[in-house]
Amino acid sequence: MQYSESLLQAILRQDFCSFINKVFNSVNPGTEYKSNWHIELIAEYLEAVHHRQIKRLIINLPPRGLKSLCISVAWPAWVLGHDPSKRIMAASYSQVLSIKHSMDCRLVMSSDWYKQIFPQATLSKKHNQKSKFLTDANGFRFATSVGGSATGEGGDFLIIDDPHNPLQVNSLKLRHRVIEWFEQTFITRLNDKNNGAIILVMQRLHSEDLSGHLLSNSDHWEHLKIPVKASENIKFYINNKEYEFLAGEVLHQERDQTEHLLKLEQEIGLQAFAAQYLQEPIPQKYSLLALEDIHFYETIPDRFDYFIQSWDTAIKVSENADYSVCTVYGVIENIYYLVSMLRAKLTYPDLKKNIEQLAGKYQPKFILVEDRASGQQIIQDFKFNGFKNIIAIKPKLDKVTRFASVVPMFQASKILIPKKSSFNSVLLQELLNFPNSKNDDIIDSISQCLNFSKEARYSMTVRIRDL
Structure with a gap:
């Protein structure tokens, strides 16, 4: 018509x-x-x-x-x-x-x-x-x-x-x-x-x-x-x-x-x-992660594509001081296995010693260090000593936003934690209570690694060899 x-x-x-x-x-x-x-x-x-x-x-x-x-x-x-x-x-x-x-x-x-x-x-x-x-x-x-x-x-x-x-x-x-x-x-x-x-x-x-x-x-x-x-x-x-x-x-x-x-x-x-999509936001008075969002592994793979270490550093050892935390991941097919975690209050010499020991043990592709406070000195010292895998990380957003952006990786089983380990108790306590937990050093270490990995994947470009 x-x-x-x-x-x-x-x-x-x-x-x-x-x-x-x-x-x-x-x-x-x-x-x-x-x-x-x-x-x-x-x-x-x-x-x-x-x-x-x-x-x-x-x-x-x-x-x-x-x-x-x-x-x-x-x-x-x-x-x-x-x-x-x-x-x-x-x-x-x-x-x-x-x-x-x-x-x-x-x-x-x-x-x-x-x-x-x-x-x-x-x-x-x-x-x-x-x-x-x-x-x-x-x-x-x-x-x-x-x-x-x-x-x-x-x-x-x-x-x-x-x-x-x-x-x-x-x-x-x-x-x-x-x-x-x-x-x-x-x-x-x-x-x-x-x-x-x-x-x-x-x-x-x-x-x-x-x-x-x-x-x-x-x-x-x-x-x-x-x-x-x-x-x-x-x-x-x-x-x-x-x-x-x-x-x-x-x-x-x-x-x-x-x-x-x-x-x-x-x-x-x-x-x-x-x-x-549903226009029904879940109230944020609770933690960002629920227990059902966290997935575990019982046996560790025989090999990994590479390892990543992520450091959130502090150098005070007083009762109210923050912890230095390093989370270590074995990565295979874009799945992140948390294979080790260090959480301690360390002086600067002890902090350097632990970084060197973990680097020697895992030979990581990347060692991520937050580029502020004690981390700045760590980055300078290790780069001076020939560590080419040290990556300085400058956070752009607040802690809650940084961690919220990687929650889907937990829910999609992209990050796995050991079913049994010496650090599971403190790890789960912090994961399940953030942002209301007393400490958030583990959270900072985890979100630093996962956000770095996301950005690194997104920034990869296809290169065509000249004929």
Whole structure:
């Protein structure tokens, strides 16, 4: 059935879900658009915000669900198309990401098809930047980042799209920084405190992320939570329409398959999957590892591909001083067998002696040493003495984030600990209680090794020999 050009334009002008389809094709030329009921549902909620039926909206949706295209790209273009005087502010955790969404929105509004359906929404030639572009009616879309400056700016609609950096969300300090920015800076940018609207869209990352904080401390937020798979029958009601998500169904039948989701859960770990894909983060008041996440070996392989030693050093021997810890791994086919562990309070001479002894015993491919405090002197001394396998490690993130990133390796049986050993008691105590354990030196040693190994594998490139 062929539609006239005027009828197609009328549909795009009046039906936001069809408009999203057109926006997708403009931003992703050559990529097939696969419609789904959840996009229609999101469109209904955004229309309710547009008409001020909803003024506070949280949308939690799994990755790759077109949330940013719908909310940060298509919706601002739609709002400005219907009223070019509206002012929209949008923020993401990354300025680069925020600018990308802004440029995609501007690309849509600069297209011929958009100009035909919204001829009154013309872009200003005097103020047309990547981070902020105006219409001739003095409306605009302004892009900023979480923590970024918004001085002098104000909006009728505020959008927060992925406020947390996933690599930093386990840091209490950095989570609170996002929450403080929202409460003390961004929310104050509403032009009309009574009629202005705010949309927060994100995949859940932590029980105490911005979504969790707002839902726990206020009942003013409308909450649209869409998991990748329904554990029970879920019904959504909006604008006299009902959407039903039946138990056992996956979100997108064409894209999401149960066997792939199971594999993904194994790869990223239960905690990350529960948060990002089911929108049900596991409360972090407990340890990051459960006993069932830890896997043991009874017999050690006859050979290994290589050994790694990971040192977390300290040189004080007082009662309250930290321990020096070395964990030693035999690696075969990317499985890490914890074959030995040293944990003691050592003076500097004794520390050097133990490093030399363990290096002589295992002939490790890498000796990892944290590059700070006593570790800096160790690195200098051993490199001076000809140890070419000494690797200086400079931590970039906090302890909890570093260890949380390797939890999936435990859950996927990529790291194995001996079923019986002299150090299992203290090892398991620290593993099962972190981040609430009294000591965390073993944790630091383990996460240092596993994070180094992950980065080393990811940085490997294929080399083609010249012919």
